[in-house]
Amino acid sequence: MKILIIEDEKELATNIAAYLKAENYRCEFAETFRSAIEKVSVYEYDCILLDLMLPDGDGLKILEALKKENKQDGIIIISTKQAIEDKIAGLKSGADDYLTKPFHLSELSARIYSVIRRKQFNNANHLQINEIDIDLLEKLVTVNGQKVQLTKKEYDLLIFLTGNKKRVISKAALAEHLSGDMADMLDNYDFVYAHIKNLKKKLADAGSADYIKTVYGMGYKWDA
């Protein structure tokens, strides 16, 4: 998988790349508008991370250029602009997702995963992780053919965890992912633990191995 990170903050770009390495993504960088335009017109990427505010141009123009050439690259905007209008403008211009800085790398990874999945596996809407099968369209989880009844939150949690395989996800990232915009105003992440516990129990009951590991007090990890 090839990913282009268009971001003028070098440190952030390398952090993203380092995090995504575990997923076997190959990351390329573009720090300026010009180099970004060059790269997207020559190469194809599975996903492009796009910072809207570049030193020499408006990131939205890159989006427009991509659409004009009818390229199918998945695009996720990463921006410091958090107004709804900016989000709508970005999504209208053809971005697949919009993430406001600062974000959790796990959240970014999960979104990249979801964008790529949608772009690449149009017809294969099943995710197979050893004995676990996830039907992404029906939102159905089966273990060894046996159906597992999950709540919406538990299902979201499972998808989020599997989108960050072998990486530690902070409790804060999970909490924010589960409760949307409001959670980042909250500072009590205890409810995450309850959902994890339920999910683990349901999967174990269905005969799945225990893939969800607790990493010290920091967070959780899908280890499969």
Added chain:
Amino acid sequence: MNRLLNKTLLYYTFFSAVILLISAPVFYGMLQKLYTDDVDEAIMLRKKEFLTNNIATLTGNDIPTWNKFNRDIRILPDTITSQPKDTIIQETFLDVLAPEWEPYRVLYTNVEIQGNSYVLMIQLNLVESEDLIKAIVWIYLGVLVGLLIVIFFLTRFISNRLWKPFYTTLQLIDQFNLEKLVTPRFDEVNTYEFQKLNQGLNKLISESLRSFSAQKVFTQNAAHELQTPLAVLQSKLDLLMQDESLTSSQAAVVQSLYDSTSRLSRINKNLLLLAKIENNQFADTEKVNISELINEVLPYFTEQADGKKLSITTSLQTAINLLSNKGLTEILINNFILNAIRHNVEGGRIIIISAPDRLVIQNTGIEHPLDTAMLYSRFGKNATDTRNNGLGLAIAKEICDRYNWQITYQYDGLHNFSILF
């Protein structure tokens, strides 16, 4: 509080009365002295006339006749020794015609007539002069009182006119509101001091406005600029977490850093939001149904509420439509519910009531009323909860101010926050 004009007139009246009270006797005394001097002079003149014109031709036998026809200049035997000689003194004599004691100026002096010693007495009645002086003093007082009254009203009239620009300025300052960013327009005045005052105020106000907007811009820029380093920090911590060689104590450090970073980005987000509200970036309004909105946002809080075993009950009237920005109204409700959850006690209660004219949020919490002075100020946080970033209610207040809604707080065992629409 006394008005300036009233104070002026009060002082004026007081001092006028003092002047009147003091000046009347002084004036009276002076007049009397002047008149007495005059009379004394006349006495001395008569003495001189007597000595030059009469004494040479007068014989001892003439004396009874002289005394018979002269009431005021009499020649007495020199047996009178009790009175001082050659100085004019004041004496009272009984007037036989109108039987009463009357004041006289009297001179006794020794004279010699044909070798015999006599005492010459010259006297002048002061009675008519007394009446005259009284009349004069009364006229004087009348004129003075009249004058003072005229001056009183004149002062009032002139002061009113003179101070008018000052009161206009006062009124303008009274209406001035820094957050509305409108400079008051002072009228052109032709009094030097007031012109100086208005100029000074103008300068002060425009400087305040400038620093106020500079501060707003600064807050927004600062918060905005902080987002990127925050993103770097957070991503670094996300990476650090992946390090498999982390020991448990290192992990604890990472976790604590992570928490602080989350808090930092929360504060930053709220600061940005505040700046945006202040900069009028939520200008578009629509009809917002408050009760529907509450029902929409409540599910997001159930997990937090469950975590503290809180019971949330609602009593919502339908069809309460407010003309406002939906996003802002949602933030307002969120912040109040969040506040009610955050400052609640384990197993506590939250009650949300909506009515056409108000939204009330009641919650259990610490068992004493909150300090209302600090409640809505930025970072004016409750000392017991250091995690609270202290901006939630400040944002709520800012939003309410925008729509002229009123927030009130009451404590009656429950903490009651009411928003009056």
